[in-house]
Amino acid sequence: MEVAEEGPLSGRVAVVTGVSRRAGIGFAIARGLLAAGARVLVQSWAPHDDEQPWGADPDGVEGVLEALGGTGPRLDHIAADFADPEAPRRVVDRAVETFGAVDVLVANHARSKLGGLDEVTAEELDLSWAVNARADVLLVQAYAAVRDDARPGGRIVLFTSGQHLGPMSGELPYAISKGAVHQMTLSLSDALADRGITVNAVNPGPVDTGWAGGEVAESVRRALPAGRWGTPDDVARLVRWLASDDSAWITGQVINSEGGFRRSAM
Template identity: 75%
Template sequence: MTSGGSSVGSGSSLEGRVAVVTGVSRRAGIGFAVAREMLAAGASVLVHSWSPHDAEQPWGTDPVGDAGIVELLGGEGHRLRHVAADFADPQAPGLVVGAAVEAFGAVDVVVANHARSSNQSLTEVTAAELDLTWAVNARASVLLTQAFAAAHDDERPGGRIILFTSGQHLAPMSQELPYAISKGAIHQMTLSLSDALADRGITVNTLNPGPVDTGWADPDLTERVGRALPAGRWGSPAEVARLVRWLASEDSQWITGQVINAEGGFRRWAM
């Protein structure tokens, strides 16, 4: 503990670290909160976005656009850069990691927060959507990890990869099969990726943040899920971001290969 009663461990500073945070395209999103938290902790951050995906979804794109998001984070400069890339392209993960190295000279942390949402049931699911959702969510997470491993300087201690899954291992998601299947792949890859990098001092962990209020749910779903959460509310992006910051820090060095459920006691049976 630091002096003065702070709850932030002394190893939680990210001063001098370089992080890539994917999926930073909406002020209400987890990615925006994570990027802001990492910057506040002292890291240099390359933020990635792909707004055309948001344009296809009910919530739409953020009115301020990519440029506005970057400005709200402090504007491009010596500690913040932005790149737009479509992870349906297998070259994109490598280009994103390469952009961080070009901008900041190194890369220490990758937070693979991006996701393609897809609502297709068993009767609706198509091969094209399965392929696309798997490519963006699962394949890109592997390729980001591969690109990070190739670029990381092991003389810089504390390599961190933080992936995201979505609770599909705890309850069925039969109306979102492409999404659930692709997120399940991330769950299953975590241990093997961590083993591949453990001898280099690089940790790989996956976070299931539970229900997080990012503005996508309608009022009925918001109310029903809220009843199943002991706090009576959904989680906030800021709460997720604080956990990501900790996982990116020196304090988390003894944890790898884990899928961490941070759901606020979510009682699915109570919905």
């Protein structure tokens, strides 16, 4: 891809977590921020993708980075497991070491594992909480500790899911931990509002990243008025706006970007 030197985010430094597959949301977000002129540190943890039915990117993280234009003056990468409580600080510190500052934090990463009430274990609940919720708080804390408030454009974007709009009883550890992200957004925004830093969360709705197939894919498609799933680029456009100066008056919000998804139609 061509990486813009000038754009609405020129001079800004962004951290984007969960960038390990070209089909994923994180990749589209990083690509959009680079195209807008930002310098970007991306975080990945490919072992999680290896555990999933869809698997890791066929060309590995190296292929992902190459598709983003390659590491260099505008792009850096760190592999980090957010099950480790020290990992969030290391990720943010890497951005400062590489680019000298951090302005935008996009916490897109997630641990996802199917499991209903009968299958829930204490181990999976703890791990989902650690990766999906605890890491977000620690990322925000690390960001706040190094953020230079004299720089413009302090932005934090978290990711929740649709658990507040409809039940997700087949993904309880994931839904419960993402519910925590939903609830933390307003309080974190208040903690940072006086510093000119906005904090918002995105519920991207059903997004085609290659995880669903067969009847599930068709059932969701029928429940979307546009007759298609959301795409990673749909999400990336919203995040790019939230990272920009145009969103300065928006904070503490959970934005449902679902294309009119009708759960009752499934």
